[in-house]
Amino acid sequence: METALYGPGGFFLRPEGPAGHFRTSVHASPLFAGAVARLLAEVAAELGTDDVAVVDMGAGRGELLSGVLAAVPAGLRVRAYAVERAAPPEGLDPRVAWVAEPPAGVGGLLFANEWLDNVPVDVAERDGSGTDRYVEVAPDGTERLGAPVAGADAAWLARWWPLREPGERAEIGRSRDEAWARAAGTLAAGLAVAVDYAHTAGARPPFGTLTGFRAGREVPPVPDGTCDITAHVALDACAAASGRAGAGGTGPGGGEAGGTGPVGGTEAGAVGGTEAGAVGGTSADAPFPGRSGLLPYGTRLVTQREALRRLGVSGGRPPVETARTDPAGYVRALARAGQAAELTARGGLGDFTWLLQRVPGEGYCPA
Numbered sequence: 001m002e003t004a005l006y007g008p009g010g011f012f013l014r015p016e017g018p019a020g021h022f023r024t025s026v027h028a029s030p031l032f033a034g035a036v037a038r039l040l041a042e043v044a045a046e047l048g049t050d051d052v053a054v055v056d057m058g059a060g061r062g063e064l065l066s067g068v069l070a071a072v073p074a075g076l077r078v079r080a081y082a083v084e085r086a087a088p089p090e091g092l093d094p095r096v097a098w099v100a101e102p103p104a105g106v107g108g109l110l111f112a113n114e115w116l117d118n119v120p121v122d123v124a125e126r127d128g129s130g131t132d133r134y135v136e137v138a139p140d141g142t143e144r145l146g147a148p149v150a151g152a153d154a155a156w157l158a159r160w161w162p163l164r165e166p167g168e169r170a171e172i173g174r175s176r177d178e179a180w181a182r183a184a185g186t187l188a189a190g191l192a193v194a195v196d197y198a199h200t201a202g203a204r205p206p207f208g209t210l211t212g213f214r215a216g217r218e219v220p221p222v223p224d225g226t227c228d229i230t231a232h233v234a235l236d237a238c239a240a241a242s243g244r245a246g247a248g249g250t251g252p253g254g255g256e257a258g259g260t261g262p263v264g265g266t267e268a269g270a271v272g273g274t275e276a277g278a279v280g281g282t283s284a285d286a287p288f289p290g291r292s293g294l295l296p297y298g299t300r301l302v303t304q305r306e307a308l309r310r311l312g313v314s315g316g317r318p319p320v321e322t323a324r325t326d327p328a329g330y331v332r333a334l335a336r337a338g339q340a341a342e343l344t345a346r347g348g349l350g351d352f353t354w355l356l357q358r359v360p361g362e363g364y365c366p367a
Helices: 002-006 030-047 063-071 151-160 174-184 235-245 304-310 327-343
Strands: 051-057 077-083 096-099 106-113 122-126 132-137 143-148 169-172 187-196 211-214 217-219 228-230 299-303 353-359
Touching (some): 030 106, 051 063, 063 096, 077 106, 122 151, 151 169, 151 174, 151 235, 174 187, 235 299, 299 304, 304 327
Parallel strands (some): 051 106, 077 096
Antiparallel strands (some): 132 143, 187 353, 211 217, 299 353
């Protein structure tokens, strides 16, 4: 997995970048970055500061941060960090610091959009005797069952994704739990947000979610560097791991588990929270709305549909009378409504889950 994504010729190091293969919320519309900018402004207000950090985990080509910096309200000083293993793109906004690891001790918003799905995990399958075994995968995609799952991985399966019948599979999310706890633990104060297609205990898919994507199409998950390899995220387990690590503290030790099973990206499935009423749609240059009520006191899982609506993104169509009084404005509003509808659509991007974890912090001072 590590080699397939980040080795020589690896998928995420290819010149076209991820955007050349699949469409994320960031690429679907600037309304997404505008919503993140609104959330950042709320975090800054919560911290009582006009100097705040935004950390983008798995920043790709820096598209999200560019959009956020363009949308933040006047008077808010933003220190932007792109955490990414690929090289920075040409023409990157000079305000963006390109780093390999999230900065420690900053206050603000840590945002991980489709990052956890690229943290390597092992895949387990229950064999005919009732033993959970690792799935070993060759570079050509050929699979075989390997050693029995043991130790911390076995404990994770028993707690978060117990297999019941022969042939059932699970992606062991322990490495993702640790990666998220470490990332969230770098914040001195603020909000950590992970966004992915996800599942929770009681609704795990019985045969796992592993698949591949290339040029916008689903393909077999062959770890040869030509496709993204994707599996949904057990965000409830990630939330619990970060909670155990403690707000503002460091996550469990140990590096990201490589393992024998492939993993990666995310492109289907759903979970999370209750639906909220729509907040009226806003244009990219409209004033920031009041408090969204999205900031949790502790930890919260909600759908992207709810999160974006609370941040002012709605797919509601503009009043038809506007077509007569302001034809150009009507066309712009109609385009925004179409983009918002894609971001919040059932069966699509709206089915992402947002994990929001507050890091209260004490005595925070901007770095």
